[in-house]
Amino acid sequence: MSSPLPSSSSSPSSPPSVLGLAPVVPVVVVEDAADAVPLARALVAGGLPAIEVTLRTPAALDAIRAIAGEVPDAVVGAGTVITPGQVDEAVDAGARFLVSPGWTDVLLGAMRASGVPFLPGVSTASEVVALLERGVREMKFFPARAAGGTAYLGALAGPLPQARFCPTGGIGADSAPDYLALPNVGCVGGSWMLPADAVAARDWGRIERLAREAAGLSAGARCR
Numbered sequence: 618m619s620s621p622l623p624s625s626s627s628s629p630s631s632p633p634s635v636l637g638l639a640p641v642v643p644v645v646v647v648e649d650a651a652d653a654v655p656l657a658r659a660l661v662a663g664g665l666p667a668i669e670v671t672l673r674t675p676a677a678l679d680a681i682r683a684i685a686g687e688v689p690d691a692v693v694g695a696g697t698v699i700t701p702g703q704v705d706e707a708v709d710a711g712a713r714f715l716v717s718p719g720w721t722d723v724l725l726g727a728m729r730a731s732g733v734p735f736l737p738g739v740s741t742a743s744e745v746v747a748l749l750e751r752g753v754r755e756m757k758f759f760p761a762r763a764a765g766g767t768a769y770l771g772a773l774a775g776p777l778p779q780a781r782f783c784p785t786g787g788i789g790a791d792s793a794p795d796y797l798a799l800p801n802v803g804c805v806g807g808s809w810m811l812p813a814d815a816v817a818a819r820d821w822g823r824i825e826r827l828a829r830e831a832a833g834l835s836a837g838a839r840c841r
Contacts, residue, residue, distance in 0.1 A: 635804070636803025637803065639665060639804060640804050642665070642668070643669065643806075644671060645670050652819065658688055659822070665810070669696040670695060672698060678710045679710075681707060686711065692714070698715045698716060713733055715731060716738075716806075717738050719737070725751065734755075738757040739782075748780075755780075756781070759785050761785055777801075778801065788807040793834055
């Protein structure tokens with residue numbers, strides 16, 4: 618994501634960059650929109666204010682709308698954005714950033730026009746070069762572990778130092794510090810602080826504790 622457009626009227630306080638929001642971005646799948654606000658409050662209280670709500674469920678847009686309206690300290694974004702229509706719907710709902718698992722020129726054009734920062738997904742050097750040609754320097758690396766993990770990302774830093782990444786996919790508390798230690802990684806995305814049983818039980822206290830551990834983990838990685 619390079620030189621984002623000014624914030625749109627529907628997202629008046631969008632950040633200038635996704636990678637600068639927080640070292641760890643929780644990737645959230647919301648099945649029940651009623652859970653969105655307490656879940657977001659738990660993550661924010663634990664030190665993880667940037668929240669990516671994936672557009673994988675019927676409740677996702679309502680969840681984004683609720684978080685945007687009721688959790689002012691959260692920076693909520695939309696993930697798994699794969700169509701221009703979803704770009705418009707997410708921004709209208711209050712998403713302040715966009716993340717896609719991959720990209721096409723059509724999708725890239727829609728994300729550029731949205732007025733909010735975005736991370737198009739890549740998994741190969743050729744895709745990175747293609748985005749650099751189009752002026753995009755910040756990207757999602759997905760699926761991170763399956764696509765080569767830290768070894769692959771580290772190898773990209775030499776020939777393509779201008780590209781920076783948010784790796785997502787198969788990252789946990791044990792591997793996050795290794796990604797964060799790479800010079801071309803700005804943040805990581807993951808859901809290890811959101812175990813399914815805790816979400817199902819609405820155990821927001823446990824999620825807050827896990828979020829705090831994740832936030833501390835990222836800080837430790839940065840100090841190494």
